[in-house]
Amino acid sequence: MENTRKFFANIRPLQFLVAVFTCLTLLFSSAYPAFAIGSYKSTPSEGETSLNQIQKETDKVASSKAGNPDLEESQAKTRKGLNSVQGSADKNKMKRPSNSQSATTVQDKVEGFLENVTGN
Structure with a gap:
């Protein structure tokens, strides 16, 4: 019985850190989409025309x-x-082959990532 009390007394700071980390993860993961909106700058009347x-x-x-x-x-x-x-x-804002020639495909990104990981 004494050993279990010592064990839980030693674990208590770790439990606190795990709880804080979990709360911070939830906070930042829910706020991340709001940060993504800030990357696109537009005026309120842009879509009005x-x-x-x-x-x-x-x-x-x-x-x-x-x-x-x-x-x-x-x-x-x-x-x-x-x-x-x-x-x-908004035709100029749409993605089509004529304006997407320099775009990186998902396959290229994965191949680059695997090359970096494996060192080949």
């Missing part, structure tokens, strides 16, 4: 007496941009 244009198109279709646009009209709008609603808004 494209949204206003989309709203104008929506209002125009909704107030039209003809009702829904026909297939040819929808296809013509789609050919102008990304889709018939968004048009070409």
Whole structure:
């Protein structure tokens, strides 16, 4: 009985450190997504222009007496941009083969990591 008391008395500081480490891990893991937001700097009105244009198109279709646009009209709008609603808004922000040639693939990253680990 005396030995178990000594054992738990010696373990108590370790239990405290484990509890503190666990609390800090939970705190920082829940705050990490908020830190990621800070890496993208934008102005509040940045998305407003494209949204206003989309709203104008929506209002125009909704107030039209003809009702829904026909297939040819929808296809013509789609050919102008990304889709018939968004048009070409934010087209320059999208990833596509023409602007992603210098990107590193996951396979390249894994191969580089394995080369670093194994030393080959």
